[in-house]
Structures are given as structure tokens and as C-alpha cells.
Amino acid sequence: PVSGQPDYLERLNPEQRQAIETIDGPLLILAGAGTGKTRVLTTRFAHILLTGHARPHQILAVTFTNKAAREMRDRVGALLGGPVEGLWLGTFHSICARMLRRHAEYVGLTTGFTILDTDDQLRLVKQVMEPYRVDTKRWPPQGMLGVIQRWKDRGLTPDRVTPAEDSEFGGGCARRVYADYQARLIAVNACDFGDLMLHMTEIMRTRPDVLAQYHRLFRYILVDEYQDTNTIQYLWLRLLAKRAGQPSNIACVGDDDQSIYSWRGAEVENILRFERDFPGAKVVRLERNYRSTAQILAAAAGLIAHNDGRLGKTLRPGREDAHGEKVQVVSVWDSDEEARVVAGAIERLRADGHPLSEIAILMRAGFQTRPFEEQLMTRGLPYRVVGGLRFYERAEIRDCLAYMRVLAQPADDLAFERIVNVPRRGVGTAALQKLHLEARQIKGPLTAAVARQMADGTAKGKSKAALQSLMQGFERATETLAREGQVVAVEQLLEDVGYLAMWREDKSPEAPGRLDNIKELLRAIGDFQSLEGFLEHVALVTEAEDSAAEDKVSLMTLHGAKGLEFDSVFLPGWEEGVFPSQRSLDEGGLKSLEEERRLAYVGLTRARRRATVLHAARRRIYANWQDAIPSRFIEEIPADYVEHSGQAMQERRLTAAQPSVFAFGPVSSRRPNYGHAPRVTDVYDASPTDITVGTRVFHQKFGYGIVTDVDVDRLQVQFEKAGEKRVMASFVEVAV
Numbered sequence: 001p002v003s004g005q006p007d008y009l010e011r012l013n014p015e016q017r018q019a020i021e022t023i024d025g026p027l028l029i030l031a032g033a034g035t036g037k038t039r040v041l042t043t044r045f046a047h048i049l050l051t052g053h054a055r056p057h058q059i060l061a062v063t064f065t066n067k068a069a070r071e072m073r074d075r076v077g078a079l080l081g082g083p084v085e086g087l088w089l090g091t092f093h094s095i096c097a098r099m100l101r102r103h104a105e106y107v108g109l110t111t112g113f114t115i116l117d118t119d120d121q122l123r124l125v126k127q128v129m130e131p132y133r134v135d136t137k138r139w140p141p142q143g144m145l146g147v148i149q150r151w152k153d154r155g156l157t158p159d160r161v162t163p164a165e166d167s168e169f170g171g172g173c174a175r176r177v178y179a180d181y182q183a184r185l186i187a188v189n190a191c192d193f194g195d196l197m198l199h200m201t202e203i204m205r206t207r208p209d210v211l212a213q214y215h216r217l218f219r220y221i222l223v224d225e226y227q228d229t230n231t232i233q234y235l236w237l238r239l240l241a242k243r244a245g246q247p248s249n250i251a252c253v254g255d256d257d258q259s260i261y262s263w264r265g266a267e268v269e270n271i272l273r274f275e276r277d278f279p280g281a282k283v284v285r286l287e288r289n290y291r292s293t294a295q296i297l298a299a300a301a302g303l304i305a306h307n308d309g310r311l312g313k314t315l316r317p318g319r320e321d322a323h324g325e326k327v328q329v330v331s332v333w334d335s336d337e338e339a340r341v342v343a344g345a346i347e348r349l350r351a352d353g354h355p356l357s358e359i360a361i362l363m364r365a366g367f368q369t370r371p372f373e374e375q376l377m378t379r380g381l382p383y384r385v386v387g388g389l390r391f392y393e394r395a396e397i398r399d400c401l402a403y404m405r406v407l408a409q410p411a412d413d414l415a416f417e418r419i420v421n422v423p424r425r426g427v428g429t430a431a432l433q434k435l436h437l438e439a440r441q442i443k444g445p446l447t448a449a450v451a452r453q454m455a456d457g458t459a460k461g462k463s464k465a466a467l468q469s470l471m472q473g474f475e476r477a478t479e480t481l482a483r484e485g486q487v488v489a490v491e492q493l494l495e496d497v498g499y500l501a502m503w504r505e506d507k508s509p510e511a512p513g514r515l516d517n518i519k520e521l522l523r524a525i526g527d528f529q530s531l532e533g534f535l536e537h538v539a540l541v542t543e544a545e546d547s548a549a550e551d552k553v554s555l556m557t558l559h560g561a562k563g564l565e566f567d568s569v570f571l572p573g574w575e576e577g578v579f580p581s582q583r584s585l586d587e588g589g590l591k592s593l594e595e596e597r598r599l600a601y602v603g604l605t606r607a608r609r610r611a612t613v614l615h616a617a618r619r620r621i622y623a624n625w626q627d628a629i630p631s632r633f634i635e636e637i638p639a640d641y642v643e644h645s646g647q648a649m650q651e652r653r654l655t656a657a658q659p660s661v662f663a664f665g666p667v668s669s670r671r672p673n674y675g676h677a678p679r680v681t682d683v684y685d686a687s688p689t690d691i692t693v694g695t696r697v698f699h700q701k702f703g704y705g706i707v708t709d710v711d712v713d714r715l716q717v718q719f720e721k722a723g724e725k726r727v728m729a730s731f732v733e734v735a736v
């Protein structure tokens with residue numbers, strides 16, 4: 001380099017360079033989307049290492065997603081010319097999990113503690129609520145979990161929730177439920193996601209020796225997406241950053257306009273408080289956006305200008321290439337056409353040589369992906385749903401994981417409960433209740449209670465034989481684990497206890513797929529050094545992180561897209577009630593509407609070259625078609641940067657003069673019903689119009705069944721397991 005600067009600094013603008021070369025002391029980088037905040041953070045990481053200020057494991061770097069963590073690890077590796085080991089780099093949760101394993105005993109856990117998934121949490125909170133006789137119709141356990149989670153987000157342990165702060169929820173027992181829930185977690189040696197932060201913060205608050213250890217360890221702290229930290233994350237960071245007699249070497253980057261997680265307790269005030277928290281903090285602003293074209297940038301800036309109370313930032317185009325295209329706004333008739341238009345546009349992009357990995361469809365809510373998936377699949381366009389129904393959330397995978405958890409930790413009662421009667425082995429509710437009683441008496445886990453009942457002859461009959469063979473399965477697997485490793489042990493276990501046989505004998509069409517998933521799971525375990533290591537990985541993966549390098553269209557929510565960028569971005573469903581969401585409108589407050597607007601801003605600013613916004617004239621809400629009004633956000637984009645189209649809609653309007661019930665009416669009335677014999681239909685090709693008497697359908701709650709009667713939007717279905725039921729047509733899918 002001419003100036004004698006290292007190469008990696010050459011490619012930055014002066015403000016960015018300043019942010020990187022300010023190594024010591026608190027630093028806040030406050031800047032709009034695409035200004036290189038994340039890039040600065042990454043380069044700063046490398047710079048600290050290259051200038052010898054710290055060794056790799058002495059830097060704590062917090063990202064918002066595992067994906068971002070991986071990107072940062074790759075970028076640092078590239079800058080340093082090879083992979084770097086032992087980094088404290090990851091999400092708040094993954095870093096806390098790693099810390100907590102070292103100090104688990106301070107909160108009454110052992111180092112092998114389990115991290116629960118939401119199923120387990122729900123089961124646990126249900127159990128805990130039982131003695132309080134809460135009316136669960138009015139106050140469902142999910143809601144109670146939400147209350148507890150919000151307390152955790154605010155850093156409140158049960159003893160810190162004052163009576164005044166007790167929630168209305170549950171009619172005044174929430175605080176006690178919270179305390180009981182925490183006690184149960186400790187008893188089964190587990191913690192939920194929120195506990196990772198809560199426990200670690202608590203330990204650092206009360207154990208100066210532990211805190212001092214981390215003060216010595218972490219010389220530098222880097223935090224991305226600081227605007228979305230919640231109170232507990234903020235407290236945790238502050239504890240780590242404030243070192244007696246030493247500078248707080250904490251660098252945070254953020255953008256108040258992209259704060260989109262207040263519903264999860266994020267406090268944008270944290271960013272505003274930074275200078276007060278860390279006196280002498282240097283604040284750097286970056287103004288040049290290197291991501292998007294000038295048109296997209298101006299559109300996004302015009303939109304976000306409708307929010308009040310912003311810190312206010314300038315954004316100037318930093319890219320030298322042309323002005324770019326205007327933001328396209330396309331009016332479509334309904335969500336099917338919307339999906340067709342988007343898929344068609346993607347087909348054309350691909351034909352023009354654009355890689356699919358540079359294309360994203362970003363929606364307001366997860367459930368919106370379905371029509372897009374169908375269209376992409378029909379046209380043979382590969383895609384991935386990021387953060388959709390993840391691999392690890394599938395029932396068969398959850399079952400296997402539960403078996404593995406019991407194998408790794410026999411005290412894991414929640415996992416044991418999940419599998420004790422899967423496959424069915426005749427261990428009913430009564431038998432399980434007896435086990436619980438026994439466990440309470442011996443103050444041990446359920447597996448110990450089983451052993452006890454076997455020994456003293458309490459267990460009888462069918463459930464005795466069943467439990468015995470189950471426990472033998474675990475014993476054999478434990479031996480195999482020590483001898484031959486986790487892959488062989490787990491496979492043997494699943495075979496021994498009859499779990500694999502259950503799916504082999506299952507005649508339903510999806511059973512082979514489930515067996516494939518299990519095979520895939522067994523393969524994945526082999527990539528880890530231990531069963532525990534694998535289970536930890538699974539508990540912490542929060543998005544589909546696989547195959548990121550493959551050439552696929554990305555489908556995800558706007559929330560999940562934070563920090564990412566794509567050449568082409570499609571933004572469907574910009575209608576009042578969808579985006580902004582009905583909920584934000586119902587709440588009526590300016591605050592929630594402004595958060596929706598920030599979300600729209602995040603969406604637009606993900607695009608490098610092309611942004612396409614779509615809105616439909618009609619949308620089906622459950623079984624009813626409703627007229628939809630274009631989102632106010634469309635009008636808020638300055639007209640100069642927008643190009644409207646929607647020929648399709650006008651054409652359709654003409655044809656819509658025909659009896660509309662046929663074209664757009666409730667699902668099942670659209671096609672005359674001749675009482676067909678059962679048909680085999682590919683689930684992806686079928687639209688709900690294909691539902692007639694005899695159609696095999698799938699219902700989320702009741703499973704598979706055959707339609708026996710159709711009445712406008714209601715179906716009579718004979719379900720295989722649940723018996724005959726009347727259900728809404730829009731709640732079922734046509735099954736294979």
C-alpha cells in the first residue's frame with residue numbers, strides 16, 4: 001500500500017478507519033443501515049489482534065445471530081489468513097452458555113445442565129401452574145411463560161419481582177409460579193433460554209472473584225446491533241465492561257432506526273445511555289452507505305423520516321455505480337398472484353444470470369411463506385426457509401433428542417417424560433403419576449424412581465415390563481457410548497427401545513421421510529466430539545444455518561433478515577393489517593406503529609440493487625376474503641423513487657365481474673362437489689380448491705383424515721386418530 005497502511009485499512013473511508021484505530025476506551029458507532037458497521041467491527045477485531053493488543057481469546061465479540069457470528073468468524077479468519085480457534089464470538093446466549101458451564105454450581109446446577117426447548121418449558125410451566133388452579137382458558141400457560149420471559153429479559157429473578165410488579169396474569173400467582181418454575185428447573189438440572197443470561201449475570205453480581213476473572217480475560221468487547229439489546233443483556237455487558245481502574249474497552253455499533261425487538265424487551269434507550277454509562281466515550285458516525293443504490297437509499301430514508309424521536313443520521317450513497325432502479329411497487333389481486341409474480345420475477349432474474357443466493361423474499365410473519373414455497377417448488381427454483389419449521393423442531397427429531405438427553409443425563413425428567421411412552425408401551429398417566437410421587441419421596445429424578453420401583457416391586461404388570469426394557473435400553477446404550485461413541489450408542493438405543501420400529505411400521509406417507517430425518521440426525525451427531533457437545537449445539541442453533549453457501553432463494557421474516565444483504569429483495573404483503581400488522585394497529589400506540597415502520601426500513605435497506613414491494617387487493621383471512629388497503633408505508637416512500645405497476649390487477653378486475661364466489665369465494669365452495677373417491681394429490685401442487693368429499697387432508701391439531709362432507713367453509717372430517725370432527729376448511733391442507 002502506498003500510504004504504508006495495512007491493506008485492510010486502505011479499503012475503508014476515514015470515519016471507518018477512525019473507528020478501527022481507536023483501540024482503547026469506550027466507543028459507540030452510531031450509523032444507518034449499510035454503512036459498514038458490522039464490517040468495522042470485524043476489521044476492528046482483526047486490527048486488535050494484528051497490532052498485538054490482545055490474543056484471540058481475549059476479545060469478546062457479541063453478534064445478534066449465529067449466522068452473523070459465523071460470518072464474523074470467517075471474515076476475521078480471512079483477514080488473518082487462516083481459521084482462528086478459541087474465540088469468544090457468538091450470540092449473547094451461546095457465550096453465556098459457555099460461561100455458565102464453568103460456574104454452574106453457583107446457581108445450583110451441574111456443568112452438564114440441559115437447555116430446554118419451548119416444548120419442555122411449556123410442559124414444565126403447566127405442571128407448576130396446576131396447584132394454583134389457574135383458569136387456563138383465560139390464562140394459558142404460553143402467556144405465563146411470556147410473563148416469566150419478560151421478567152427474565154429485565155433481569156428480575158423471582159425475589160426481585162416486587163408484589164407491585166406482579167402480573168395481572170394468572171390472577172395474582174405469576175410471581176409464585178415463576179419462583180416454583182425456577183426451583184423445578186434447578187431440580188431437573190436445566191435452564192431455559194432466558195436463564196443463560198439471568199444466571200450468568202447473577203453470578204457476576206454476587207461473585208466478585210468470577211467477575212474479576214472475566215475482567216482479566218476480556219481486554220476488548222465488541223457488540224453488534226446494540227440497539228436491540230434488552231435490559232439483562234445490557235446489565236451483563238456493563239458488568240463485564242466496567243473494570244476498576246482500567247478503561248472500558250467496549251465498542252458497540254447500532255442504529256436506532258433498526259430497533260425492532262422491543263416486543264422482546266429490547267431497550268433502544270441503551271444506545272442513548274451509552275455516553276453516560278461510559279464517560280469519555282467516543283462517538284463515531286458513519287454516513288456513507290455502501291450497500292444500496294441511491295434510489296433504494298432515498299426511498300428508505302424518506303420512509304423512516306415519518307418516525308418521530310429519532311437520533312437523526314445522514315445517509316449518503318457510497319457506491320460509485322449508477323443510480324439504480326426505482327423501488328418497484330406491484331399491485332396484485334390476491335396472495336396467489338402475489339406469489340406467482342414474485343416467482344416469475346425470480347425466474348427471469350435467474351435466466352439473466354443472477355444467482356438465487358442473492359435473492360430474498362422477506363415477510364412480516366412466518367406463516368406468509370406458504371404460497372411462495374408452492375410457487376418456487378412448482379417452478380423448480382430451490383429455496384430455503386430461514387427460521388421456518390427447523391429441522392430440530394420436527395416431532396421425530398425432538399423425540400430422538402429426548403432419548404439422547406436422558407442418555408446424556410438420566411436426571412433430565414422433562415426429556416424422560418417425553419419419551420416414556422413413545423412408542424406406546426403402556427405406561428399411562430397413572431403409572432407416570434406414581435413415578436412422580438416416588439421421585440418426590442426419594443428426592444431424585446424419574447429414572448431413579450423407576451429403578452426404585454423395580455427393586456421394591458411397586459411396579460406391576462404391563463408398565464413394569466415396559467419400563468424395565470426401556471431402562472435396559474438406556475443401560476446398554478450407556479455402555480456402548482463409553483466403548484464405541486455416540487453415533488453407535490444412539491442408533492442402538494433407538495433400535496432397542498422400539499423407536500425406529502415404530503416409524504418403520506407406520507404406514508402413513510410421511511413415515512419414510514421421518515426415518516430419513518433420523519438418519520440425518522445420526523450423521524450430524526458424528527460431527528461432534530461428544531453427545532453433550534452435540535446437544536448444546538442443538539439447543540443454541542436459532543436458525544437454519546445449514547447450506548448457506550448453496551444457491552437458493554432465501555425466505556425469511558423481516559426480523560430474521562437484520563444485518564443481512566441481497567442483490568434483490570421482494571417485500572410482499574404491504575397491506576394495512578398485514579404490514580403494519582393488525583396487532584400494531586389495534587394497540588393504537590404510536591410506538592408500535594413506529595416499530596413496524598422501522599421494520600419496513602430494515603426490509604428496504606437489505607437490498608443492494610432491486611427492491612420490489614407488493615400488495616394484494618384481497619387477502620383471505622381464515623376462510624373469508626377481505627378487501628385489503630395498501631400499506632401506509634407505500635405512500636410514505638417519496639414518489640420520486642417509486643415505480644408502480646400492476647397491470648395484472650386491472651385485468652383481473654374485469655373478469656371479477658363474474659360471480660365472485662367462484663373465483664374468490666370461500667375455499668370449498670369454489671368447486672362443485674361431486675363426491676369423488678379418494679385421490680392422491682401432491683401436497684405442493686394442490687390448492688385448497690381441491691378439497692372435496694374423499695380428499696385426504698392434514699389438520700395441525702387432529703392429524704390425518706378423510707373429508708366426509710363439505711359445507712361452504714366447513715368440513716366434516718373422519719380423522720384417523722381424533723375421530724369425526726368439524727373443522728374450518730382453511731385450517732387443513734390436502735395431504736399426499
Ligand code: ATP
Pocket residue numbers: 011012013016031032033034035036037038039040255258289290291562563564565605
Ligand atoms: P446493517 O445496519 O444493515 O447491519 P452495516 O452498517 O452493518 O449494515 P455492513 O453490512 O457492515 O453494514 O456493510 C454493508 C455493505 O457495504 C457490505 O457489503 C460491506 O462489505 C460494504 N462496505 C462497507 N464499508 C465499505 C467500504 N469502505 N468500501 C466498500 N464497501 C464497503
Ligand code: MG
Pocket residue numbers: 037038039224563
Ligand atoms: Mg450490520
